[in-house]
Amino acid sequence: MLVLVLDTSTPAVTAALADVTPTGHTVTAELRTVDGRAHGELMAPEIDEALRKSGASVRDLVAIVAGTGPGPFTGLRVGLVTAASMGQALGIPTYGVCSLDAIGGVPGQVTLAATDARRREVYWAIYDQAGTRVEGPHVDLPDVVAAKTVAVAVGDGALKYADRLGVKVLDEPRYPVVDTFVRLAAERILAGAPSEPLTPLYLRRPDAVAAGGHKSVLP
Amino acid sequence: MTDEPLVLGIETSCDETGVGIVRGTTLLADALASSVDLHARFGGVVPEVASRAHLEAMVPTMQRALDEAGVTLADVDAIAVTSGPGLAGALLVGVAAAKGYAVAAEKPIYGVNHLAAHVAVDTLEHGPLPEPAIALLVSGGHSSLLLVDDLATGVTPLGSTIDDAAGEAFDKVARLLGMPFPGGPPIDRAARDGQATIAFPRGLTAAKDQAAHRFDFSFSGLKTAVARWVEARERAGEPVPVNDVAASFQDAVCDVLTAKAIDACRQHGVDTLVIGGGVAANSRLRVLAEERAAKVGIRVRVPRPKLCTDNGAMVAALGSHLVAAGVRPSRLDLPADSAMPLTLVSV
Numbered sequence A: 001m002l003v004l005v006l007d008t009s010t011p012a013v014t015a016a017l018a019d020v021t022p023t024g025h026t027v028t029a030e031l032r033t034v035d036g037r038a039h040g041e042l043m044a045p046e047i048d049e050a051l052r053k054s055g056a057s058v059r060d061l062v063a064i065v066a067g068t069g070p071g072p073f074t075g076l077r078v079g080l081v082t083a084a085s086m087g088q089a090l091g092i093p094t095y096g097v098c099s100l101d102a103i104g105g106v107p108g109q110v111t112l113a114a115t116d117a118r119r120r121e122v123y124w125a126i127y128d129q130a131g132t133r134v135e136g137p138h139v140d141l142p143d144v145v146a147a148k149t150v151a152v153a154v155g156d157g158a159l160k161y162a163d164r165l166g167v168k169v170l171d172e173p174r175y176p177v178v179d180t181f182v183r184l185a186a187e188r189i190l191a192g193a194p195s196e197p198l199t200p201l202y203l204r205r206p207d208a209v210a211a212g213g214h215k216s217v218l219p
Numbered sequence B: 001m002t003d004e005p006l007v008l009g010i011e012t013s014c015d016e017t018g019v020g021i022v023r024g025t026t027l028l029a030d031a032l033a034s035s036v037d038l039h040a041r042f043g044g045v046v047p048e049v050a051s052r053a054h055l056e057a058m059v060p061t062m063q064r065a066l067d068e069a070g071v072t073l074a075d076v077d078a079i080a081v082t083s084g085p086g087l088a089g090a091l092l093v094g095v096a097a098a099k100g101y102a103v104a105a106e107k108p109i110y111g112v113n114h115l116a117a118h119v120a121v122d123t124l125e126h127g128p129l130p131e132p133a134i135a136l137l138v139s140g141g142h143s144s145l146l147l148v149d150d151l152a153t154g155v156t157p158l159g160s161t162i163d164d165a166a167g168e169a170f171d172k173v174a175r176l177l178g179m180p181f182p183g184g185p186p187i188d189r190a191a192r193d194g195q196a197t198i199a200f201p202r203g204l205t206a207a208k209d210q211a212a213h214r215f216d217f218s219f220s221g222l223k224t225a226v227a228r229w230v231e232a233r234e235r236a237g238e239p240v241p242v243n244d245v246a247a248s249f250q251d252a253v254c255d256v257l258t259a260k261a262i263d264a265c266r267q268h269g270v271d272t273l274v275i276g277g278g279v280a281a282n283s284r285l286r287v288l289a290e291e292r293a294a295k296v297g298i299r300v301r302v303p304r305p306k307l308c309t310d311n312g313a314m315v316a317a318l319g320s321h322l323v324a325a326g327v328r329p330s331r332l333d334l335p336a337d338s339a340m341p342l343t344l345v346s347v
């Protein structure tokens, strides 16, 4: 069963195809360009290229898995609206996976996964030894996250603020991992579970100030 | 492909999520979801609020349009989308969605100019546009005069606002007068019960402005003049004749817009004036434009109010025109361009 995986929650603009069967799954094509300012330009050509590389037609797809963030809003929406529109056009289900879960925990260790939330903050979550998310996702300053007790940290947010986290930071995985997205959605894909609305994990309110009273123009 | 292509248009440049479907110049569907109520308490459109609303509205609005037209995505010949100008984050939702639909349905995509689409929408109501024509586009986001040589390839900007857009001036004056956002409709209503007795300034109409700003607009000074006038009244403890202020302000805006539009027609020897954008729904603007144009033998074309404001039908209308004219589609890496120049009809 051919599945499309999309994630734009980090600067790594990702489109991939995977073959999912009851006995396991294989990633057949993976396109990833790291550019935090060009999600909109990169996403669709990557999908096109992934299909070509796999020798597949878009009509072969049976489901779409999308990273729901958290991530910087503008880029995050690109992946989600692409997944939603393609799912609608093809009449196939869409499944959401928290993008931090696709970075996930290091087996056997309590792990902090953190991505860059800009404005000097990180999006973060904590995973127990079994890889289950036990805290988050949240958005906070690195110093707030540093107060948490973990054995190891991963993700581009952890790498960026490594000197402030006070914990060992691994180089990889730096961004959400395609294979993990597929693994976390495999059960739903194989069961033909109902399509899910792809609700972005914004974690922040929009910047907006209510209009105040009229300012005087007379001296 | 026939000269009556079935084209779907997607619009998300500001606070309206629009999906329109046309066959040739026949409108089949015009589905719209507006986030205007979410912005009301901020007194203007908040970009992030608009972008979030576009994401939520995209799929249901598309479904309503397809149902209304009785077609499927497999039936359409092309997908057009506003690629600019507009709010960057808002545009991006529509552009990414359009690409998703185009890739999934294996259709060509056209990234088109929002302002050219405001002109093209009139073909749905009044048929093919005589070229060249002059277009006056006025809304909360833009105030422009264009020379339309060829709607498929060439639009020449003649002038635009150097400060506030006309619709923005309506919003700000409405707020000053205690009226709700958006300000156009309440000012129009109040003006009907008032007299244009107050002489407010007409920006960039003085003889000295003719050389550099003959076809440009300025509404910032007008807005300030209204504020000063109202405040002086309030300080003197006198009642503010709200209806008269509304009528006088509206008259000042419409006077400048129509005078410059007619001047542009005469300067370029053009006998057709198209008016579009949300402010084109203003009753005074329509009447004054008709009156002045009739005197000099110019025909005014204004689509019905629902087509004047932002919608998907206008994007579909322009897309259909481009397909029929044999213009090549855009590439899949087409960007959302918040500052897309008027000289680009499509990318």
Ligand SMILES: [Zn+2]
Pocket: B114, B118, B139, B141, B277, B278, B309, B310
């Ligand atoms: Zn507009």
